[in-house]
Amino acid sequence: MKASRATNKWAAKSSILALAVSASLHASVLPEHQTKSQWFTDAQANISEKLTLNNQLKAKNVILFVGDGMGISTLTSSRILQGQQNGQSGEEGYLSFEKFNHTALVKTYNVDAQTPDSAGTMTAMMSGIKTDVGVIGVDEDIERGNCATVAGNEVVTALELAEIKGLSTGIISTARITHATPAATYAKSADRNWEDVSDMPEDAVNAGCKDIADQLVNFERNLEKRYAGTDVNGIEVVLGGGRRHFLPKDETFNSADASSSVEGDRTDGRDLTAEWQQQYPSGKYVTDQTSFNAIDTNTTKHVFGLFNESHMQYEADRTNDIAGEPSLTMMTEKAIEILDNNNKGFFLMVESGRIDHGHHAGSAYNALTDTIELAKAVEKAYSMTNPEETLIIVTADHGHVFTIAGYPKRGNPILGKVVGVGSTEASLASDGKPYTTLGYANGRGMMSLSTTNADDGYDSPVNAGRKDLTAIITTDSGFHQEALIPKSSETHSGEDISLHATGPGAQLAQGVIEQNVVFHMINQALELIKE
Ligand SMILES: [Zn+2]
Numbered sequence: 001m002k003a004s005r006a007t008n009k010w011a012a013k014s015s016i017l018a019l020a021v022s023a024s025l026h027a028s029v030l031p032e033h034q035t036k037s038q039w040f041t042d043a044q045a046n047i048s049e050k051l052t053l054n055n056q057l058k059a060k061n062v063i064l065f066v067g068d069g070m071g072i073s074t075l076t077s078s079r080i081l082q083g084q085q086n087g088q089s090g091e092e093g094y095l096s097f098e099k100f101n102h103t104a105l106v107k108t109y110n111v112d113a114q115t116p117d118s119a120g121t122m123t124a125m126m127s128g129i130k131t132d133v134g135v136i137g138v139d140e141d142i143e144r145g146n147c148a149t150v151a152g153n154e155v156v157t158a159l160e161l162a163e164i165k166g167l168s169t170g171i172i173s174t175a176r177i178t179h180a181t182p183a184a185t186y187a188k189s190a191d192r193n194w195e196d197v198s199d200m201p202e203d204a205v206n207a208g209c210k211d212i213a214d215q216l217v218n219f220e221r222n223l224e225k226r227y228a229g230t231d232v233n234g235i236e237v238v239l240g241g242g243r244r245h246f247l248p249k250d251e252t253f254n255s256a257d258a259s260s261s262v263e264g265d266r267t268d269g270r271d272l273t274a275e276w277q278q279q280y281p282s283g284k285y286v287t288d289q290t291s292f293n294a295i296d297t298n299t300t301k302h303v304f305g306l307f308n309e310s311h312m313q314y315e316a317d318r319t320n321d322i323a324g325e326p327s328l329t330m331m332t333e334k335a336i337e338i339l340d341n342n343n344k345g346f347f348l349m350v351e352s353g354r355i356d357h358g359h360h361a362g363s364a365y366n367a368l369t370d371t372i373e374l375a376k377a378v379e380k381a382y383s384m385t386n387p388e389e390t391l392i393i394v395t396a397d398h399g400h401v402f403t404i405a406g407y408p409k410r411g412n413p414i415l416g417k418v419v420g421v422g423s424t425e426a427s428l429a430s431d432g433k434p435y436t437t438l439g440y441a442n443g444r445g446m447m448s449l450s451t452t453n454a455d456d457g458y459d460s461p462v463n464a465g466r467k468d469l470t471a472i473i474t475t476d477s478g479f480h481q482e483a484l485i486p487k488s489s490e491t492h493s494g495e496d497i498s499l500h501a502t503g504p505g506a507q508l509a510q511g512v513i514e515q516n517v518v519f520h521m522i523n524q525a526l527e528l529i530k531e
Contacts, residue, residue, distance in 0.1 A: 172348070435482070
């Protein structure tokens with residue numbers, strides 16, 4: 001006790017000394033145009049703020065934000081677009097979470113893959129161990145697609161441990177709620193594609209493996225069965241897309257905003273939304289903006305929101321939804337209002353699932369605008385919680401083969417063609433054609449569509465390689481960037497992604513870490529596993 005106080009005193013003295021030394025040095029050595037420059041004073045203020053950080057390690061709540069496919073080039077270009085949408089140059093700004101004081105680089109590979117997928121990466125973040133590509137909530141001894149290898153290889157997740165501890169829990173995704181990232185919080189599956197029973201091979205169904213939607217709706221029962229004597233109350237907040245996996249393949253079960261003639265996919269005739277309602281009679285099942293808005297967050301204990309039959313809309317396309325759907329920020333706000341009714345605390349996972357889809361389709365516009373929306377959701381979460389009791393982590397599962405290239409001048413539109421320093425005309429490449437700052441190493445290639453929805457690009461043939469962009473407005477929402485190598489869908493990348501953290505325990509985000517360290521950060525902050 002005494003020794004540590006002495007150490008702290010010494011540390012405080014030495015940092016004051018360091019500041020004093022640097023102050024006296026710059027006063028005499030550095031010219032005023034340097035020390036009075038805003039670059040200089042801003043950067044010094046940044047250091048001073050860091051010197052005042054506290055060192056609390058235990059949190060009451062943890063919120064984990066996952067930007068699916070949100071690599072570092074996505075962060076940089078989204079930050080620039082955000083600034084430019086506000087009339088600034090863009091480069092000098094920050095996405096909300098980029099101001100968090102603690103950052104680490106994260107290695108994303110799976111046990112059997114150099115470039116990972118979301119199933120293996122999210123299982124790592126949720127369980128503390130790395131596993132194979134394409135599998136959910138099971139360790140590396142699994143054989144993908146083989147139901148018989150699931151038993152005995154299941155892992156326990158942070159969300160399950162939080163439930164057992166009596167915390168409230170929530171999952172949000174703009175993708176289908178049965179998609180890899182959200183599924184890895186609650187399901188165990190030999191294949192990420194087993195979203196409903198019709199997606200599974202017959203022998204797996206016969207052998208007793210359950211589809212992912214079934215596992216979500218029966219989460220409480222399954223967890224109590226696995227740990228005899230535990231009494232949990234289920235996931236309080238589930239918000240996302242993917243109704244098709246919960247409804248029978250029968251048009252009489254269609255929702256008000258079904259876009260297919262038969263919305264449901266289930267071939268076993270079960271209506272899992274009704275099964276959920278039976279388990280939680282006072283819970284609210286909602287499918288559109290109006291019923292979402294009507295949820296009373298003081299009295300509602302369980303919410304199940306499925307706002308689209310497949311993935312939810314891209315943020316830029318959201319107002320086109322038939323019955324209306326909430327934004328990621330609105331869902332985050334609603335979830336926290338419900339979860340914070342529990343004075344023991346909560347664990348919430350929020351996935352921005354469609355950043356990944358924008359990139360896969362080759363549309364930087366959709367990937368970047370969804371990233372900006374994620375930054376808004378983080379800002380909302382930060383403003384609604386006490387920074388002394390809530391650890392907020394913002395990270396990605398993997399990156400994409402997406403680059404920011406050429407020598408565009410400061411403030412050049414990030415979605416535009418490269419215009420060099422001192423110039424007003426687009427620069428020409430060695431082939432005599434203009435080129436964009438943003439591009440993909442592989443994918444479907446250049447498209448100039450009239451719609452915002454990136455997925456519309458899948459209706460056009462692959463158009464990779466160099467194209468003449470002279471007459472094309474690349475800043476339009478329907479523009480898809482060029483890609484070098486033709487692929488039916490642009491791919492993930494294998495480089496590190498970043499992790500940003502604030503709140504108690506955030507100081508453990510440092511250096512280059514394996515992705516499964518994320519679980520251990522959450523665990524140490526919430527003390528999920530007691531020795
Ligand atoms: Zn992906």
